[in-house]
Amino acid sequence: MTARTVDPDGLEPLLQRVADGLPGLLADFNAICDCGGRVAGSDSERRARDLTLGRLAEIAGAGRAWLEPVDYAGWQPGSCSLSLADGTPLACQPLLGSASTPPAGLVAGVVDLGRGTDDDFQRAAARIPGRIALVRHEFPFSPDHVHRRRKYDAARAAGAAGFVIAHTDPLASPTSGSSGRNGGDGIPAVATDHAGSARLATADASGARLVVQGTDQPAVGQTPMLDLPGRDPDDARRVVLSAHLDGHPLAQSAMDNASGLAVALALARAVAPQMAQAALGLRVCLFTAEEWALAGSRQWLAMMTPAERSRLVIDINLDTVGADPRLTALTSGFAGLDAFVAASARAAGQPIGLHRPLMPNSDHANFAAHGIPALRLIAGFDQPASRVRHILTAQDTRDQVAPAELAGAARASASLLWRALCATDADVSSWR
Ligand SMILES: [Zn+2]
Structure with missing residues (x-):
């Protein structure tokens, strides 16, 4: 040299x-x-x-x-809402490229997976199928961070019907971010804020209604x-x-x-x-x-x-x-x-x-x-x-x-x- x-x-x-x-x-x-x-x-x-x-x-x-x-697999967002079974609205932001719910929405129970690590998913595996998986957004730039798309993939693999990711800072808005679906198969995926996650976490029995609509457009x-x-x-x-x-x-x-x-x-x-x-x-x-x-x-x-x-x-x-x-x-x-x-x-x-x-x-x-x-x-x-x-x-x-x-x-x-x-x-x- x-x-x-x-x-x-x-x-x-x-x-x-x-x-x-x-x-x-x-x-x-x-x-x-x-x-x-x-x-x-x-x-x-x-x-x-x-x-x-x-x-x-x-x-x-x-x-x-x-x-x-x-x-690239483009996508145009349509309507998006998240509410408790009694109609109480929660903050909601669709993840880019989210799969759509039926027009009337998806009504399902919620499984709170905490942070959403592999361990969290394993522990709750029996309760996930057919339910909405609730995980937390993390500071994305640290060595032990678990990426949003990995949590989304884990939720899908476990049979979740929907995916909600919540910010942990009470002052922060819901996050935007990609679902990583890229026009393929997937589950409806949105973000909510800290207050929304607190309400959802106690909604297990009564469930929540998630409406997210979007159009795939190459x-x-x-x-x-x-x-x-x-x-x-x-x-x-x-x-x-x-x-x-x-x-x-x-x-x-x-x-x-x-x-x-x-x-x-x-x-x-x-x-x-x-x-x-x-x-x-x-x-x-x-x-x-x-x-x-x-x-x-x-x-x-x-x-x-x-x-x-x-x-x-x-x-x-x-x-x-x-x-x-x-x-x-x-x-x-x-x-x-x-x-x-x-x-x-x-x-x-x-x-x-x-x-x-x-x-x-x-x-x-x-x-x-x-x-x-x-x-x-x-x-x-x-x-x-x-x-x-x-x-x-x-x-x-x-x-x-x-x-x-x-x-x-x-x-x-x-x-x-x-x-x-x-x-x-x-x-x-x-x-x-
Ligand atoms: Zn960037």
Whole structure:
């Protein structure tokens, strides 16, 4: 391996341009939040797509910016309500892509499964068939977190007739989130708030009525992309910088993921003038349908030939990089990325924590599934008291994200990006 892994003349100017570009980063962040929650297929998402594609086109210069079509199992929500048998209404938010109940609703007893771990499901197995499974939403970014879709799958497998996930914070709204059904078989799935779960937990005998209606609509999303060649225009290898464009309907999807989008745009803008120094090219992917069980990036990667995928040397995925100053790289099981992240953090003077086990909670997981080294940079990992706890709720608004947090995330991710762009062949093989 050669000693030089990063062009020493490249990082400082890049970090300086990132710092100088902070007003533009904040303007983009606010403009993306102004588009609304950006549910895939909505006008709000289209506004954000046009906005971000416009930014990429401004940056393109010698490169190119375009929209990459991607199929996914779309879904349009209809009516949604949850009530006790006596008609008392409870807060209700459909999970994206939920299966429908009959129009008059599903009336069934409720099984309170607490948090909804595998043990919880096993203990109550005999009582679940035909009933509505009630579980709790957890802070999603901690090592022992049980993902909502795993609880949903457990409820289905155990024969539940419906699925309700409840926030545990008395002040929080119900969460949005994907059911993970993807147009296939499934059970009706909604979220409620803390008060709703307290009422449901005592409704076992009398039961509850759940109405959720939606229409499956195969959809075509559009992923804004930018391609900037490195110093050798014939070298087709690319470092992927990704951030998802789509979000949830309840608020502005500010943390998740206007923060990552705005930082990705700022990095692309800052690095473009020095791509002639970079060993590898850059591909920016602003994926859609991430909130639909990671469908957009999965489809894009699946359409490629193995040879095309082998030219993607690493994915640096920015998802929820504001709302806490503490940053962590989720390195998807690639032990070789630990040293890469540590060196990047040192070079930028910006601490980045490490969590190596694969966490399939954003687009990086689809790269990792194809053997492509992939990391997700995230704020507030394993910090359940941080503002990141408001993710997926009506509280995911721009005021949760401090400008200094976006500046820190931009600095950290710029260092990761430049190190990746200047990688030698030995570096690239050391990551795998
Ligand atoms: Zn996200």
